[in-house]
Amino acid sequence: MARRERRILTADQSEAPLLVVEDLATRFRTPNGLVRAVDGVSLTLERGRTLGVVGESGSGKTVLSRSIMGLLTSREVEHSGSVRYRGKELLGAKPAEMRELWGTEMAMVFQDPMTSLNPVMKIGRQITEGLRYHHNLSKADARDQALELLKSVGIPDPVRRLDQYPHELSGGMRQRVTIAIALACGPHLLFADEPTTALDVTVQAQILNLLKEQQEERHMAMVLVTHDLGVVAQHADEIAVMYAGQIVERASTRTLFENVRMPYTEALLKSIPKLDEPSHTRLQVIGGRPPDLINPPAGCRFAPRCPYAQERCLTEQPPLVEAETPGHEYRCWFPVGTAKGAEALERNLAEGDAAAVAAVTGDSTAAERVTAAATTNDDQGGQA
């Protein structure tokens, strides 16, 4: 039954986008209140494309990818909105229906290969598990396929690896194995949740190239979650910048880097260390912390840390608006690179606003003042 359904699904593949997410919200019930981890996110993704989801820690990237995949099934989690995969609504689908999709249609590569492999199971078994129960392969066939997979993800001496345990492999090798496991049943949508964060820098590029290679070969769609703009710049077709559970800017990679509109994105870009700067140049940081997601600020969520912030930003939440380039959306009242934005920054500088001073001069003490101010705001919010 489920198998037939999948065949129908395959028939109309190129028609609609593979994944359509509309106004998705994920909230966690906690003793302190409702945490709005993902708050009204919409996106679409087609086969063969890569969407980079960027943001600092706690901006809801991981929760977003897990929500789309339907992995957050605890009773403390509330979802609303819509997630359609090939036209099929996934929110509220039964666990058994989701199990039909997991592995075969969508798969996930996790952040830390040290913990995402079962320490007491041989590599070979971990790869063949899915093949055996999804594709009903015999033991020998599954083993052959596992061997092919290990070869395709570039693991040397794959025959021996099949009978090794995870602790016998290095971090990079283990991440290759988790990629092999994720790819085993030929998914069409791959979530890579910070796949290189736990790895050595030299291995990062290898793993990202491997993902890209496999994606092109298999014509998969990929959601690449990371906090590293450098990573998405090279590997994503489109980038969604997340802040405090919302998408604050979305554009094709080229547009985003050339035409930043949202001050948060600008701040992220500025905080990337550059090779052509003299050594010991102070890294530009974003002062302050992301807001409390139980009581998010009334206005723009980035306003307390934003060098461009005006009165309006503190009271009125900016909607996601379209920029001149089609497909480029942002959330800001005083966007970067416009007359309005320049004027706002000017005004803040004249007033000696800490965030503005920090952003323009790179003054770290000003950045600390922003942090201190944001902390007191948080405390007041907590008491209210």
Added chain:
Amino acid sequence: MSEVLVTSAEPTPADAASATPGRTRRKGTLGIVGWLCVAWLGLVAVAALLAPFLPLDDPNATDFFVDNNSSPGTGGHLLGTDNNGFDILSRLIWGGRVSLIVAVGVLAVGMVVGGGIGLLAGFYRGKLESILMAIVDITLAFPSLLLLIAIVAFLGSDLKNVVLGISLVSIPAFARIARATTLTFGQREFVLAARAAGASNRRILVREILPNVVLPVLAFGLLVVAIAIVAEGSLAFLGLTSLDTVSWGGMINGGRTPLQRDGIAHVALFPTAVMFLTVLSVNYLGDRFRAAFDIKDAAL
């Protein structure tokens, strides 16, 4: 604090020397004491298993040619005879069977029932966990020796009931350890990864979590085995087990009279020593295994 800094800053010959014992403490190496424990337990187990085939006197036959409580070595009795003129060595070996049965029985029942309860409670959480753990807590609230005595008194004092009683008393401990271990492994990313690959709950429980939980629970189980052997000994010492069954506890009990009345120590001393060594060995090995798993976890 400052001491630590000094030693770490300046590697002394002592550090180099201490690196070697550090190495011997690694997983899979037991050290001399560990191997002695293994040897002792092996000796006890093999002797107990082979008791019917060994050239031993009947443990329940009085030797009328020597005195009761005769010293070790007299009349071909290597360890002497007891208050009834029974051969002590033979009784020790046959008594080892009881300890062995108690150990294996309690471990099996505890692992299966207690481990099962803990696994289910720790994995499914929610209402099931509340109910199961409430039952476990209630069982734990009974004074265990009293419960044991009640069970033996009601169901009869044969070995099967003794094993059942001790198992019942030890189930809560197994359940709690299994639950705690399941909780930690249940939150590990490989479980989520298995789910994201489309594995069902049952498959995750059996394939992903169970193999990880078995070893720590087994290591803990060895400690419970030591307690179980002592518990059986206590029951036998109190005369609450069947008098037909030869057991170490019963032998110690039997040695009380010669010790008090005639000042003859060996009748009580031999079974006490054997039991002490056995329990010590089991405890030591249990501790070692637990440490080994800790190291393994840290290395991951």
